[in-house]
Amino acid sequence: MSVLAAIGVLALLIVVHELGHFLAARLQGIHVNRFSLGFGPILWKYQGRRTEYAVRAIPLGGFVGFPDDDPDSDIPPNDPDLLRNRPILDRAIVISAGVIANLIFAYFVFATQFVAVGIPQFSDQSGVLVADVISVEAPAAQAGLRAEDVILAVNDQSLGDGNEARILLMQQIQEHADQPIDLTVQRGEQQLDLTVTPRSEEDGIARIGVQLLPNRRVTGYRPPSGVVEVLSEAARVFQNAFLAVAQGFISLVTNFSSVASQVGGPVKIVEQGASFAASDATRLFDFAALISINLAIINILPLPALDGGQLAFLLIEALRGKPLPNRIQENVMQTGLMLLLGLGIFLIVRDTTQLEVFQNLFQ
Structure with missing residues (x-):
């Protein structure tokens, strides 16, 4: 049950991130044609009036798809509500909304913990x-x-x-x-x-x-003394957690060779979450908030296939006065996606072989 609880928390955080992109687009009237949890082959899908909702086989994140480059889309390429035809600010809001959603969610997880469990x-x-x-x-x-x-x-x-x-x-x-x-x-x-x-x-x-x-x-x-204490205490704990996670990423960048061995994938994250849940179910609040902050910081990094990489393209477009050629952007993003998926698969295999239950099979 603790493993299922950890998997559920991780899936929820991915949904929160993608829901940030989705709502930021929809609220601006921008067309959205896909909302997927995971990558690769479709395991389950539901076709809504305007959007396909799907669960896919590779559990390394999720994505919100837009019809801009969909050859099967019947939306005219000059439609002002296609994402690529919107001003830079509108697109930046959509791209950064996932990160913002994860940070807001982390804050409210702490607040909910203080209401449900206490200070x-x-x-x-x-x-x-x-x-x-x-x-x-x-x-x-x-x-x-x-x-x-x-x-x-x-x-x-x-x-x-x-x-x-x-x-x-x-x-x-x-x-x-x-x-x-x-x-x-x-x-x-x-x-x-x-x-x-x-x-x-x-x-x-x-x-x-x-x-x-x-x-x-x-x-x-x-019990908290009131709403003010809940919100202020949640803000204090959120700030401390954010700074601690950010410091960890700075250490990873500045001292990668020494710290890289501590990088974990989905299996490691689920293992840690399960241990939290097994020791004290209330610690799942902390687990959810910390992983949500981690997802936010990871996605804002200026790397291909991440939100930060797309924001970097927007910055270049703003400085040049025109976007980079589509071919260059597509090649960079596809290469980044393949590297990201490769890293994710490597971490899954490595972390799985390090699980105690796996190692006991060979003793």
């Missing part, structure tokens, strides 16, 4: 939580640190608790550039002694390659 109450615990190890080549990974570890002490000095503990740990790391420091680490029921050597980077700041958070536990939930 979480936290209690500070001893130490600093290692939320993530950003690279297998980072000093932290080389020392044996893992995500979910709790660092209790540095050089036999207790860190205490709360945000002050995180600040103290960061200070110790920065003051010991290229010098080993001893860490006392809590991992489940085990207490470990690890030695890590902070690495001085180009900006002169020493780091060990981890994301650190105060070690806090949810002790309960309380």
Whole structure:
């Protein structure tokens, strides 16, 4: 059931994204002839009065189709309501609407969580939580640190608790550039002694390659005091989540070779969502919001076959005063789509072979 819940959340987020494009077009009177969940062969479809709705075989996203280049369309090529005949601003609204829909959805998921479940109450615990190890080549990974570890002490000095503990740990790391420091680490029921050597980077700041958070536990939930608190708390959590996801993408771009191994496809996403649902069903709210923000940021990147790539073409058109030739745009978009599908299939195969249930078959 937890796997089905995670798949359902992922499918919902794709529908939200494509619905953003669809509504932005329809509300402007622009013709739309296809609304598809997935790519490739059609598994199911319904032909509406103006639009074909379909579910396709390859679950790597979805698309909204326009009749502009459909040879079977009976709409005249000079129709002012074809997408390509609209002003640049109208087209930009349609293209960016999917990203905007995902961001708005993420915000309202947080708000809905606070209404349905309540405002979480936290209690500070001893130490600093290692939320993530950003690279297998980072000093932290080389020392044996893992995500979910709790660092209790540095050089036999207790860190205490709360945000002050995180600040103290960061200070110790920065003051010991290229010098080993001893860490006392809590991992489940085990207490470990690890030695890590902070690495001085180009900006002169020493780091060990981890994301650190105060070690806090949810002790309960309380009802919100009103609509204002729900909206303001949702805005605060949304902002923190957006900045954290954006920072992750910046790390991927600036340190791709080290971070690429952490990139996951649909199988990995579903696995993580299922683990959230299995441990606490309410965590599906967080899962849905974070994946929605991820989808928004991925799609705004200026890469072929993504919304950001199409916006890049619009920017070039605005600067040139005319669009690039259709042949160039089609070749770039088709190449980008093939690369995107190839990457998606590779990630599906890789992540599937790394699943515990799959590996147990060969033991």
